[in-house]
Amino acid sequence: MTYQSGWVTDDVRMFRTSVRQFIQKELVPQQARWREQQRPDAEAWTAAGAAGMLLPDVPDTFGGGGGTFAHTAVVLEELTQAGVHFGFSIQNIVAHYLLAYGSDAQKCRWLPRMARGDLVGAIAMSEPAAGSDLQGIRATARRVGDCYVINGSKTFITNGWHAGLVCLAVKTDPAVAGWKGISLIFVETKDLPGYRVGGALDKIGMHGQDTCELFFDDVRVPAANLLGGAEGKGFSQMMERLPYERLTVAVGAVAAAEHAVSITTKYVKERTAFGKPLLDLQNTRFTLAACKTQAQIGRVFVDNCIERFVAGQLDDVSTAMAKYWLTECQCRVIDDCLQLHGGYGYMTEYPIARMWADSRVQRIYAGTNEIMKELIAWSL
Numbered sequence: 001m002t003y004q005s006g007w008v009t010d011d012v013r014m015f016r017t018s019v020r021q022f023i024q025k026e027l028v029p030q031q032a033r034w035r036e037q038q039r040p041d042a043e044a045w046t047a048a049g050a051a052g053m054l055l056p057d058v059p060d061t062f063g064g065g066g067g068t069f070a071h072t073a074v075v076l077e078e079l080t081q082a083g084v085h086f087g088f089s090i091q092n093i094v095a096h097y098l099l100a101y102g103s104d105a106q107k108c109r110w111l112p113r114m115a116r117g118d119l120v121g122a123i124a125m126s127e128p129a130a131g132s133d134l135q136g137i138r139a140t141a142r143r144v145g146d147c148y149v150i151n152g153s154k155t156f157i158t159n160g161w162h163a164g165l166v167c168l169a170v171k172t173d174p175a176v177a178g179w180k181g182i183s184l185i186f187v188e189t190k191d192l193p194g195y196r197v198g199g200a201l202d203k204i205g206m207h208g209q210d211t212c213e214l215f216f217d218d219v220r221v222p223a224a225n226l227l228g229g230a231e232g233k234g235f236s237q238m239m240e241r242l243p244y245e246r247l248t249v250a251v252g253a254v255a256a257a258e259h260a261v262s263i264t265t266k267y268v269k270e271r272t273a274f275g276k277p278l279l280d281l282q283n284t285r286f287t288l289a290a291c292k293t294q295a296q297i298g299r300v301f302v303d304n305c306i307e308r309f310v311a312g313q314l315d316d317v318s319t320a321m322a323k324y325w326l327t328e329c330q331c332r333v334i335d336d337c338l339q340l341h342g343g344y345g346y347m348t349e350y351p352i353a354r355m356w357a358d359s360r361v362q363r364i365y366a367g368t369n370e371i372m373k374e375l376i377a378w379s380l
């Protein structure tokens with residue numbers, strides 16, 4: 001009997017069927033165009049909302065799917081296997097900042113619109129001079145009466161083009177050094193004076209995903225948009241929520257490795273060399289056997305993480321291990337699979353070529369893998 005993921009219940013399986021149908025029918029046919037324009041269509045967000053694909057693990061009282069992280073994992077896996085880059089994951093992450101720390105008024109104002117896809121979320125932490133070291137954030141928010149006045153810039157922001165709601169990391173107290181003066185403030189960007197989105201950043205992969213710089217020039221937002229009720233909580237909020245983001249990256253990593261093995265197995269059965277299918281060559285068989293083994297080890301590990309997360313028992317060190325090891329595994333497997341495609345593996349027309357370029361960033365964002373090793377090492 002082949003291995004089955006324990007967290008995939010009948011309900012989750014049914015959800016997967018509807019998500020897969022939606023992705024194949026509505027999103028896959030748009031991919032070449034999205035890559036060209038360097039962002040998804042705005043309509044894709046509302047279509048995904050109408051299909052019930054957004055915020056699957058947010059309570060239905062706020063418009064979400066009312067499911068668990070298992071439902072979120074399904075969407076991540078299906079998007080990965082379909083080769084669709086759509087900022088679903090970030091939308092969900094932003095929603096979970098609101099769920100964890102937002103006031104009732106903030107949750108009611110934004111979550112239902114995010115679930116419908118009317119409002120696209122982004123999380124803006126990184127700055128030109130502050131990536132791994134978030135204590136170096138320089139963007140500021142100064143309290144003036146009932147408002148915050150925001151100045152500064154952010155870079156590498158996923159969903160940047162479409163974002164109507166930015167969860168923004170700022171210094172509310174620039175006089176306090178390090179993490180203490182950092183806060184998270186929600187910024188509604190529509191028609192907002194002083195707010196500007198830069199052009200799409202030219203990446204080596206994930207071309208259909210909008211990744212942009214954001215600029216804030218005396219931008220005024222209501223003081224009520226502060227997250228968590230008091231200033232100075234931003235750094236600990238990010239540290240508490242980043243493991244969720246890392247788990248989503250790990251889930252995508254395993255799905256990508258599995259998909260690479262699957263499409264490469266098909267390819268080497270069809271392609272011939274020296275009068276026989278590539279699969280008849282021992283090197284091909286051994287390479288794919290090793291890749292399939294690594295993908296399955298990854299699967300068992302990530303399944304364990306998903307189950308523990310759903311049960312509220314996943315620790316941050318295991319999440320860091322999953323993000324680090326599974327994304328390294330993803331890149332190794334995809335690189336080996338690309339090699340088995342020969343020159344065609346280098347052609348962007350072939351999915352394996354795009355997967356190779358797309359996968360590289362997995363070792364960088366959501367905390368680099370070097371930072372993951374630091375986190376793991378603290379537990380030694």
Ligand SMILES: Cc1cc2nc3c(=O)[nH]c(=O)nc-3n(C[C@H](O)[C@H](O)[C@H](O)COP(=O)(O)OP(=O)(O)OC[C@H]3O[C@@H](n4cnc5c(N)ncnc54)[C@H](O)[C@@H]3O)c2cc1C
Binds near residue numbers: 090155211
């Ligand atoms: C496609 C893409 C999408 C992204 N989306 C978002 C987003 O939506 N929101 C957001 O806020 N950010 C986003 N990021 C930014 C991403 O999180 C950062 O790039 C990442 O955290 C690394 O920061 P940095 O690029 O400044 O690299 P740096 O911090 O300058 O790191 C450079 C190198 O030094 C290493 N290094 C740094 N510190 C240490 C240390 N203590 N020990 C060992 N090695 C170390 C790093 O591992 C890395 O190899 C995105 C990035 C990309 C490429």
